[in-house]
Amino acid sequence: MAQASSRSVAVAIPSRRAFLQASVATTGALLLGFRLPLAGAVSPKGGDPFAPNAFIRIDRQGVVTLIMPQVEMGQGVYTAIAMILAEELDAQWEQVRLEAAPPSDKLYGNPTFGIQATGNSNSIRAFWMPLRKAGASTRAILVEAAARRWKVDAGTCRAENSEVIHAASGRKLAYAVLIDDASRIAPPKDPPLKAPADFKLIGKPLKRLDTPDKVNGKVIYGIDVMPPGVKFATLAACPVFGGKVGHVNDTKAKQVPGVHQVLVLDDFVAVVGDHMWAAKQGLAALDISWDEGPNAKVNSAAVWQQIRAASEKPGAVAKTAGDAAKALGEGDRLDAAYEMPFLAHATMEPMNCTAHVRADACEVWVGIQVLPRAQAIAAKVTGLPLEKVTVHNLLIGGGFGRRLEVDMVEKAVRIAKQVDGPVKVIWSREEDIQHDIYRPVYRDLLSASVANGRIAGWTHRITGSSIMARWFPAGFQKGIDIDAVDSGADMPYDIPNLRVEYTRDEPPAVPTGFWRGVGPNNNVFAIESFIDELAKKAGKDPVTFRRDMLGKSPRLRAAVDLAASKAGWGSTLPARRGRGIAAQTAFGSFIATVIEVEVDDHGEVSLKRIVSAVDTGIVVNPDTVMAQLQGGLIFGLTAALYGEITIDKGRVQQSNYRMLRIDQVPNIEVHLIKSGEAPGGIGETGTTAAPPALGNAIYAATGVRLRRLPVDRVALAVSKSA
Amino acid sequence: MITLNINGQSRNVDVPADMPLLWVLRDVLALTGTKFGCGIAQCGACTVHLDGAPVRSCLLPVGSIGERQVTTIEGIGSTAAGARVQKAWLDLEVVQCGYCQSGQIMSAAALLETMPSPDDADIDAAMAGNICRCGTYVRIRNAIKQAAKGG
Numbered sequence: 089m090a091q092a093s094s095r096s097v098a099v100a101i102p103s104r105r106a107f108l109q110a111s112v113a114t115t116g117a118l119l120l121g122f123r124l125p126l127a128g129a130v131s132p133k134g135g136d137p138f139a140p141n142a143f144i145r146i147d148r149q150g151v152v153t154l155i156m157p158q159v160e161m162g163q164g165v166y167t168a169i170a171m172i173l174a175e176e177l178d179a180q181w182e183q184v185r186l187e188a189a190p191p192s193d194k195l196y197g198n199p200t201f202g203i204q205a206t207g208n209s210n211s212i213r214a215f216w217m218p219l220r221k222a223g224a225s226t227r228a229i230l231v232e233a234a235a236r237r238w239k240v241d242a243g244t245c246r247a248e249n250s251e252v253i254h255a256a257s258g259r260k261l262a263y264a265v266l267i268d269d270a271s272r273i274a275p276p277k278d279p280p281l282k283a284p285a286d287f288k289l290i291g292k293p294l295k296r297l298d299t300p301d302k303v304n305g306k307v308i309y310g311i312d313v314m315p316p317g318v319k320f321a322t323l324a325a326c327p328v329f330g331g332k333v334g335h336v337n338d339t340k341a342k343q344v345p346g347v348h349q350v351l352v353l354d355d356f357v358a359v360v361g362d363h364m365w366a367a368k369q370g371l372a373a374l375d376i377s378w379d380e381g382p383n384a385k386v387n388s389a390a391v392w393q394q395i396r397a398a399s400e401k402p403g404a405v406a407k408t409a410g411d412a413a414k415a416l417g418e419g420d421r422l423d424a425a426y427e428m429p430f431l432a433h434a435t436m437e438p439m440n441c442t443a444h445v446r447a448d449a450c451e452v453w454v455g456i457q458v459l460p461r462a463q464a465i466a467a468k469v470t471g472l473p474l475e476k477v478t479v480h481n482l483l484i485g486g487g488f489g490r491r492l493e494v495d496m497v498e499k500a501v502r503i504a505k506q507v508d509g510p511v512k513v514i515w516s517r518e519e520d521i522q523h524d525i526y527r528p529v530y531r532d533l534l535s536a537s538v539a540n541g542r543i544a545g546w547t548h549r550i551t552g553s554s555i556m557a558r559w560f561p562a563g564f565q566k567g568i569d570i571d572a573v574d575s576g577a578d579m580p581y582d583i584p585n586l587r588v589e590y591t592r593d594e595p596p597a598v599p600t601g602f603w604r605g606v607g608p609n610n611n612v613f614a615i616e617s618f619i620d621e622l623a624k625k626a627g628k629d630p631v632t633f634r635r636d637m638l639g640k641s642p643r644l645r646a647a648v649d650l651a652a653s654k655a656g657w658g659s660t661l662p663a664r665r666g667r668g669i670a671a672q673t674a675f676g677s678f679i680a681t682v683i684e685v686e687v688d689d690h691g692e693v694s695l696k697r698i699v700s701a702v703d704t705g706i707v708v709n710p711d712t713v714m715a716q717l718q719g720g721l722i723f724g725l726t727a728a729l730y731g732e733i734t735i736d737k738g739r740v741q742q743s744n745y746r747m748l749r750i751d752q753v754p755n756i757e758v759h760l761i762k763s764g765e766a767p768g769g770i771g772e773t774g775t776t777a778a779p780p781a782l783g784n785a786i787y788a789a790t791g792v793r794l795r796r797l798p799v800d801r802v803a804l805a806v807s808k809s810a
Numbered sequence: 811m812i813t814l815n816i817n818g819q820s821r822n823v824d825v826p827a828d829m830p831l832l833w834v835l836r837d838v839l840a841l842t843g844t845k846f847g848c849g850i851a852q853c854g855a856c857t858v859h860l861d862g863a864p865v866r867s868c869l870l871p872v873g874s875i876g877e878r879q880v881t882t883i884e885g886i887g888s889t890a891a892g893a894r895v896q897k898a899w900l901d902l903e904v905v906q907c908g909y910c911q912s913g914q915i916m917s918a919a920a921l922l923e924t925m926p927s928p929d930d931a932d933i934d935a936a937m938a939g940n941i942c943r944c945g946t947y948v949r950i951r952n953a954i955k956q957a958a959k960g961g
Contacts, residue, residue, distance in 0.1 A: 162907030162944050295903065302908030303896045303915060305843020305883035312842035320837055345826055363837035364846070365829040436847055436855060436909040436943045485845075485909030486943050517848045711903050715949070719906055722945025744848060750947040751934035 138267030140226045140275060142195040143173060143219060145187075150250055150264035152179040157189045157196035157204065158211040159457055160298055161487035162719075163771045164712035165211045167296045169219060171708055172212075175289045176223030176282060178247035179263075186297055188481045191459035201560065206457045207492055208571075208606060209675040209769025212708055216767055224279035226270075233269035234261045284706060284764060293711035298483065310455035310482040311440045315510040318442065319348060321503055322367040322514055325356040325523050328380040328738035329597040333357055337375040344370045351506050358503045360511060368516070383597035383738040391529060391595050391735060392427075399425070399531040399551035403589030404567030406550075407577040410585030415545025419537035422625050426534065426614040427796045428552075430595075430733035431527035431603055434745035437485025438520040441500035444510035445470055450477045450501065451510070455484035457491040465494045469501040488723075489602035492559070493525050518743040526733055527603030528553035529595060530572075532614035538626045542637055545585040550576055550611065553600040554592045567592065571602075575776070576611035580641040580673040581619070581634070597738055604723055605775035608674040613728075613797065616670040616780030621793060630784065631657055634671055643703045643763070644671055647680040650701035650759055655682035661789075664688070665696070668784025674776050675769030677704040678761075681721070683781040687789045691801030693729065693782075698756040700777065705765035713770050714758040720774020721756055722748055728779035732798050812872055816841070817885025827873025832856045834872045835882060843883035843912050847941070854940030857913035858882050864920040883912035891922040891957070898957035906944035914940045918954050927958050 137147040145153040154173045160166040166186055174184050189196040189204070196204045200214040227247050234252035235242035238259055245254050250263045284290075301307040326332055336357055338350040346366025351358045359370035442453040443466065450470045456462045459481050466477045484491055500513040515523070530552035537545045556563030556571050563570045568590050577588045594600075603609065623633035631652045638645035648671050652658075655667060664687050671680045684697040700717050707713050730746040783794050790804050814821050816839070823838050835841040835858070844867055847855030851866035858867045859881040886892030895918045898904075905911050914937070921928055921936040928936065933954050942950070 162905070164906075293903075295900070296905070299900060299903065299905045299908070302905045302911055303899045304887055305841070305912055307908060308842070309909060311846065312836075314840050314842065363825070363829070363833050365826070365833040365837075368849075434943060436845075436853070436907065436941070438846065484907060486907045488943075514846070517850070715903065715906060715946070718948050719945035722947065723943070726945075744850070744852065747941050747943065748945075748947075749938045749941065750950060751938045753945075753947040756948050 138271055140229065140270070141222045143222045144177065144226050146263055146267050148264055148267065150180075150183055150262055151185055152177065152183050152250065152263070153185045153187050155187050155189045157198070157215065158206045159188070159455070159459070159481060159484060159487070161206070161455075161457070161484035161491070163211075163716060164296055164709060165206070166298050167294060168212055168708040168712060169215060170297060171289045171294060172216065172219045173223045175287055176220045177227050178249065180250040181289065181294070183250055189459075190481075191463040191479050193460050204458065204460050205492065206487070207489065207602060209771040209773065212767045213676055213769050220281050221279060224281050225275035228279045229270045229273040229275050230263050230266050232273050233266040236269065237261065290706065290708050291710065294709055296712070308482055309437050309485045310442070310453060311437050311485065311514060313442050313453040313480070313482065313512065315442065315444060315453070317509045319360050319362065319507060319509060319511045320364045320367050320514065321358050321360040321507070321511050322364060322371050322516060323356050323358040323499065323503070324371055324374075324376065324519065326378045326380065327522060328378065328384050329386070329599065330383045331355070331381040331738070332379040334377040334379040340373040340375070341370040344373055349507065350374065351503055353502055356499065358513065360503070360507055364514060380738060386597040386738045387736045388734045391598070394596060395529055395531050395551055395593050398591055398593035399533055399549060401591055403549050403551070403591035405587065406568050406573040406590050407586065407588040409583070412545050412547050412585045412587035415585035416535055416537050416547065419539030419544045420625055421535065421537045422621060423535045424618055424621060424795060426532040426617060428530040428610050428613065429731065429797060430529050430598060430735075431727055431731045432521050432524045432733050432742070432745060433486075433488045433490035433603060434521065434747070435486030435488060435490050438517055439490070439496040439515040440513060441496045442510060442512040443497075443500045443504035445501060445504040448472070448476060451480070452477065452497060452501065453480045453482060454497055455482045455491060456494065456497065457484070457487050458494065461494045462497045465498045466501045469498055470505065488604040489606070490524065492602050495525065521743055521745060522740040524733075525599045525601035527609070528555065528600040530610040532610065534614060534618045536618065536622055538622055541626050541628055541633070543581065543583045543622060546583045547587045547589075548576055548615070549589040549591060551591040551593050552610065553594050555600055555602055557592070559601065569607075571607040572610075573607065574611065575608035575672065575674045576615065578673070579615060580644050580671070581637040582639050583637070598735060604720070605772045608672070608772070608776045609779075612670065612672045612674060612776040613779045613783070616672065617783050617793075617795070620668070620784045620787065629658070630669055634669070638671075641673060641678070643678040643765075644673055644680065646761060647671065647678050647701040647703050650761060651680035651682050651699055654701065654757060654759055655684070655697065655699040657682060664789050666785045666788025666790070668781045668786070668788055670777055670780035670784060672773070672777055675773055677702060677768035677770060677773050679703070679773050679777050681777040681781045683778070683785045685782065685785040685789055687786060687804050689806040691804035693786060693799060693801075693804070695725065695752060695754050697754055699759070700757070700774070701759045701761060702773070703761040703763050704768040704770050705763050706767050707760060708767060710760055713760060716770045717758045717774045718756045720772060721778045722753060724775035724778030725782060727775070728782050728797050729799050814872070814875060814880055815877070816880045817882060817888075818879075823872070825872060828871045831858065831867040831870045831872050831875065831880070835867065841882055841884055845909055845912055847910065847913075852941075853910070854913040854917060855910050857916040857940065859886070859916060859920060862920065862923055864917050883916060886916060886919050889919065889923075892919040894957040894960065895919045895922065895954070898953040902949050902953040902956060904946050904949040904953050906946055910940060910942045914942065914950055918950070918957065921954065922958060928954065
């Protein structure tokens with residue numbers, strides 16, 4: 089495989105807030121970081137590179153290597169983060185190279201979470217200031233180094249394109265020749281940052297750095313690694329959640345040409361072969377009986393019965409204002425229950441992990457959103473100390489929250505412990521769907537009263553699994569899961585009397601985890617659908633009703649106005665055709681979306697037009713923001729139209745995943761609103777925006793209000809008996 | 811021993827005749843640009859060309875290929891249509907995670923070989939067998955039109 093084991097030198101820095109330390113890497117630790125196979129990447133030759141902080145390295149050829157704390161899964165973060173660093177560093181863009189950071193919560197921990205994780209649409213939000221400071225402080229010491237050589241005041245010099253310039257004398261020095269001097273200067277604590285007006289890179293639609301190898305087949309995802317001597321394995325876990333392996337007859341499997349080993353573990357069986365075909369054939373030839381355990385009778389009806397009962401109980405209060413109970417008694421009252429199904433992630437790259445376990449070390453190759461957790465689980469399974477576990481972080485063929493989990497690493501390392509040499513473990517698509525960690529079911533109880541064309545009182549009780557309680561316990565305090573109430577407790581509308589509650593209910597048997605859009609997915613759908621119902625109750629146009637209550641959120645109101653205007657809101661449409669709007673404040677961005685649909689007599693929904701208006705603060709790379717919106721909307725529409733995982737006999741009933749295809753998707757217009765505010769998050773916003781806009785459009789087209797997802801075509805069909 | 815012609819080169823592989831081409835490419839020949847997505851010819855990630863026509867390699871027994879020329883993503887850039895498609899993909903920044911894009915590019919290149927100026931309906935018909943989980947469809951449609959104009 090391409091340079092997967094190439095060693096790169098980085099400086100060892102003892103503290104997380106490492107920006108103030110500068111030293112040439114004479115004591116540099118060797119980090120077994122994966123060097124990205126990006127076009128033109130070169131290794132430093134001779135001498136030590138200059139590494140003023142954990143994020144930047146400059147070598148004697150002037151190559152600036154930026155260490156990426158966040159992982160690339162298609163969201164464009166490699167390029168955007170490089171742009172932020174290069175902007176403040178004044179690095180020449182063509183001289184910039186990328187390198188994936190090794191696992192280290194200390195050095196590369198996400199400032200929001202405190203751990204090295206990529207999720208919650210927060211890479212840019214979390215690293216915006218730290219990386220600007222890292223770039224600016226490095227620039228400051230390079231400028232100072234040049235100024236000292238010229239014996240001039242640093243204030244009379246400036247930096248541009250990896251050079252320090254003294255305009256008065258016309259002198260210039262390249263960063264490459266300043267690194268030794270610069271390493272002896274203490275970087276400033278609070279370096280001056282550029283004014284947005286002076287940005288040269290930020291705000292430009294720069295080409296993504298990871299794409300060239302993605303169109304010619306050269307890119308290496310986790311599933312593509314080929315360490316010398318690698319064998320291939322595939323596995324079958326007990327189809328019932330929590331079940332174990334009973335008995336295995338492997339006589340026929342061992343006769344399959346190319347099969348090396350049949351491994352029977354506690355909860356799954358794996359077959360190791362010369363290639364995936366041998367492993368697959370071997371697995372199919374096994375005769376396995378399962379010990380199904382206590383969950384064998386769990387079904388969807390039981391899941392729903394449980395959550396519906398739980399949702400009737402009072403929850404922990406996440407937000408309260410005024411007197412919601414009293415206000416509900418005054419004015420026109422409406423009550424509704426909204427429900428969301430389990431969802432699979434269905435990343436295009438199925439779950440996989442390659443591992444090589446030796447007596448004294450373990451090597452893991454994987455594309456993962458939580459690198460240190462991959463390292464930790466491999467250490468736990470092997471019993472090796474952390475420093476003996478090397479994790480090669482590869483590009484990710486779709487994350488969407490699935491790769492915030494490390495179960496695929498755990499399984500692969502357990503297999504690798506019994507295999508001589510490296511083994512690549514690939515899950516079949518069926519296994520991937522049936523042993524996902526699912527977006528939980530949710531139930532939202534909403535009540536509101538309308539008086540004088542506005543909402544007077546509002547209560548919202550969110551019931552569902554607490555993912556935080558398992559994944560990040562600090563996010564579950566006093567009965568409140570901060571993710572589950574996200575975009576629910578902090579609604580943008582002016583509502584004087586309000587009460588938002590959360591009731592934790594863990595579904596029987598089914599494991600739950602983060603899914604693109606996380607908590608806001610549920611809340612934005614329930615709230616924006618219900619707001620539409622209330623607009624009807626108030627006898628007002630859905631756009632007018634919303635904007636009249638957005639006095640305290642001018643950024644969202646501007647987005648509503650722009651989306652409505654671009655979508656031709658209010659113009660007449662033919663029968664069975666309708667427009668719906670949804671507005672959201674989520675992930676620090678303000679977005680309004682209008683979807684136009686047509687619903688045929690059989691209840692089939694076709695998408696006619698999609699328009700989104702977005703205020704996400706300062707935009708680092710506008711082309712990436714547009715792409716994320718376009719893709720995120722399709723992701724959300726796929727879920728709303730088709731997404732549902734159902735359970736019977738303790739098993740997932742689906743084995744594949746229906747998705748929107750190109751012939752179902754109209755043009756998607758994204759309009760960016762110029763802003764000088766700090767950047768917001770964007771990767772998940774389209775996904776949360778689409779379902780309510782779709783539901784509201786379906787209502788406009790048919791008069792049928794859908795309070796459950798996915799879309800129920802039977803409910804939308806024109807009755808033949810009428 | 812089976813002899814295959816892949817990207818203009820003759821390759822001998824010692825594998826069972828019923829082994830799908832996908833795994834021969836990936837696991838035996840280390841041509842990992844062709845992707846495994848579903849294994850049942852529903853997602854298009856494994857698309858390659860046989861004598862210029864798009865096929866799903868995940869269900870194609872390697873013993874059935876015979877003399878026909880196999881072209882993969884690693885070789886498509888040497889065809890005029892393939893090179894135009896790759897360029898348009900970069901110019902319009904189609905790609906997100908990229909995992910499906912080998913298959914998308916192979917389907918798009920095959921379309922342009924048979925239909926130099928496809929309209930939206932032609933593109934939708936030719937590309938509906940290729941799923942993109944990131945949702946890059948709008949840009950795929952635009953990029954194919956740009957590639958049709960000569961890149």
